[in-house]
Amino acid sequence: MSPERWKRAGEVFHTILDEDPADPTDLLEHLCAGDEELAANVLDLLHAHRDAPTFIDRPAFQILPAPPEPLPERIGSYRIVRSLGRGGMGTVYLAERDDGTFEKQVALKVLSDELALPDFQERFHRERQILARLEHPSITRLLDGGTTADGRPFLVVELVDGQPLDRFITEVEPGLDARLELFVEMCSAVHAAHQQLVVHRDLKPGNILVTAEGHPKLLDFGIAKLLSAELAGGQTGPSERLLTPPYASPEQIRGEAIGTTADVFGLGVLLYELLAECHPFEEERRDPARLALAIVERDPPPPSVTAATLPDDLAPRRWSARLRGDLDQIVQKALHKDPARRYSSAEALARDIERHRRGFPVEARGDSLTYVTVSFLRRHRLAASATATAFLVLVAATLGLWLQRSEILRERDNAETVSDYLVEVFAAADPGTSRGRDITAGELLDRARQRAARTDLAPATRAAFLQPIGEAYAGLGDYRAAADLLSESLEIRRASGTAEAEDLADTASALGGVLLALGELERAHTLLEEAVTLLESSLGFTHPETALALSELAASHQQAGRLEEADTAFRDALKRLEEGNEPVARAHVRHRLAALLRERDQTDSAIELLRLGLEDLVSVRGGRPDPDVAVFLRDLGTILRRQGDHDDALRRYREALAMQHELFPDGHPDIAVTLSQIASVTQSQGRYDEAEALFAEVVEMRRSLLGDGHRLVGNTLLNQANLAVDRGDLSRAADLYRSAIAIQEVALPDDHLDLASSRTGLATVLSRLGEPAQAEELHRQLLDTAIRSYGERHSRVAILRNNLARSLQAQGRLEEAHEEFGIVVEVIAETLGSDHPLLATAWNNLADVRRLSGDLEASAEAFDRALEIAHSRLGADNPTTLQIAVNRMGVLLRRAPDDDTRRRATALAKVVDRVLGPEHRSSRQLQRFLEISPPAPSSGR
């Protein structure tokens, strides 16, 4: 058949399907107009369509069955008797220990060969860990575990002599009271797991065995999960999506974060089935799509109604009237769509069942205080921007934790004070108060601060409130507000005379840190010294808190430029931690010391320290996502980036980002920092569009979290401006620099480095746009300031000197410029290494000024050096490399415009056009070089 005839056949086929006549013969003949072959073809298609309407509807890989595994003789020291079935991740065998010690039979579960992949091994391993921490009569006990000869993990659990819950119900037909008793035992097993932070996530009749004695045993923690790493609001990854639809909670179906209340939902379904012997969504149960929709959107009929419609000979029919009221309500509450409105725990659910059995009013029938608070937060959350809310929830959690361990909880009525307080703060996000616009975390904190200022709080309580609010302000970067609040807290504590030394030291140290950030170095130093002294006498010299305070003190030396003292103090702090086993504190001090070493250009030692610190942290926290580990990875990335190892840096950043995404809600400030770093590397690699998109994302995140005028917003604008310069878009760069400066002039002290960068950037752009004299003056000031802080021979100083030299060059003062560029090359080679990418730029600049002075030989030589470094460190297709190549070609063409050179220039032009596009500055520049160099004599081939 030809495609044309096939097309015609398709048209006829669809026309007939659309018309859907009882007998298609007439219509077919009419449409085919005597073309019998066509008619026959279409008829075949119509028959085929009728015969197999669901042919290949299920994707291929779903219907491929698994080959059975041969029965192994023995695994570990167990003899395999027979297969008990396939479980979630492998095969379960009936096995006997055959070393003669005892004859007990056990169930042995081994990861199947197909699944011996790292993530499954990991899951298997996790199940073992989870089981190991669970000790409960209603949970199968872990007896042993190990690895098979071919490297697959296995675990051994007690063999339960029983039958699955559903079979038990139909065969034994227990009465209602017996069912409720059984259910309460199930709840208690699930609750025990929850207390160990384990969520089962797969409660269903097949996973609950009822023993001969009538007790339930909870099985199969194969997809259970440990909550601990995810308390901060983790995301659900694709491997978390496994579920059993009829027993899945709405949040599981929606792929949202899962908490213990998902198991409460699962218990609710089981309770429904125990009471009514029907699934809550019996009608939809067989159709996964409809079932999923029902679970997410519809309320099931009350079990009493379902039971009443059953045939007479089924037990639930007899007790349907007893279900009405309490039990209906309890089921409904357990099955609530909103996890926050279910029972808060399996224990609470069991308690309500018990209350019902003893005739007490059940919780399900009245709104609880928790519900009121939670629903309040939900109602008001919508008005606050997502990021602000996410951040504030963290703040509230921190505050809550802080309050819990602080003494004020011992005071009368404190619980209420705290909750009233939080409610009032959150009320700021009420649409009425905020007039319908998004509220930032900063505004919410302002509200918290106003509330704390009221005089009806007892002084000790107020001091306790002020501290975390102050620290939260510091977290948002508003150090001024943070300092005010922490000062007040400290004053109250000092005045009371009864504050604990530790609390005083805590506040003093926090305030000291904030003052450091504000540049109030002397006051900071005094406070930090005080904190160290207080802690030395109350907790001891080598206590980790003391060491950490000492390291903060070291940081104040560093800030004041006393780098030697800082070094000594950091090392003293490390030494104090040597004896105790305090890897986390040690890691923190190493982190701070690494920052100092980086500043002193001792990059290798800094990297080494970060690596050691990372090891410390990982030793404690395992491979789990962890905020501190993420920060270490990120800082390691930053040092590597400054060394010019872009790929390595990017890898570290991505690791950090992946962790942070698991740990934090979107829009968290830490995520913004990492994204911003990634954007910078991406920019260095010349992937400008990506970098631009990332910076735009960061700016948005920061605006919505911190407000338009925040210094970090200014910082990001500065980064965007630098990117615009790289892209050659100078007028956009100038605009961005001006916006950054406008913010920074308000938010930063006048001599702040970031403000200086923006001004430098603007000056550079302006000089390129034709204002070099103005630029020179600014550059000289900046250079002098930097020399005072870092000394002459420091990489940062070299970069500023480079800028100055460029402004000199722009004014035609070539000799002066040449001298400065020469120093730049020397210092960069000396401080950053002889193959650092920045050195390529430095050689390029030196070459350029030589070109202008007319010394083409020396210029070409310098360009050669520049290109060599750029080639090896940045790659041939990098924009910087290409720009250097273009500059060099300009000199070569001027020096010897022969055939060969022109040919090389033309070849280069092609590469540049392809990589950067014909409109790019470099492309146009090279075109111009080719135009002005005399054309080659026509030489044929």
Place this chain on the structure above:
Amino acid sequence: MTDEAIPSESVDVTELLHAWSAGEPGALERLIPVVEGALRRRARRAMAGERPDHTLEPTALVNEVFLRLAGHEEVSWINRSQFFGFSAQLMRRILVDHARRRRRDKRGGGFKLVALEQVQEPHGAGTDLDLLALDEALTALAALSPRQSRIVELRYFAGLTIDETAEVLEISASLVSKEWTLSRAWLYDRLRPPEEPR
């Protein structure tokens, strides 16, 4: 810049995906073996009947591979549709290879035969479906209408829904639906056992 393709996990897939989505020449060639490896492993797990009572949506399979390869990052950087498109081709290759190997095993005999006799052939609408025959028929269909062949590939091998298929091919969902119905009828007509009464 013609690096040899290294089909192992050590390849920085994120980089490759980004390079590919940025249209970098050669990136796709280097990406395919990596994706194919991941799909093979993942499909093998699906075949191993990972939790028979747990559903994992077919698209989720491809998507999971995608997410895993993209390293859980901003996946919007990468063209998801394109990814699904070539995943479908890869899945076809993987599954057809699988079927071919199995046929060979059956013919070749040996100790594996015992185990294999217990293996059911894949089923579709109650009839035995020969994947190799389907593969051939699909190639024949491509000669009549490349688009129809692509639609079957995306639907049947990658498990995409009608809407997702429409998104990948950048045509309307109703057109996908019509073409699907027609292709399916044609394929069934070709593949149905001859002795079955018409």
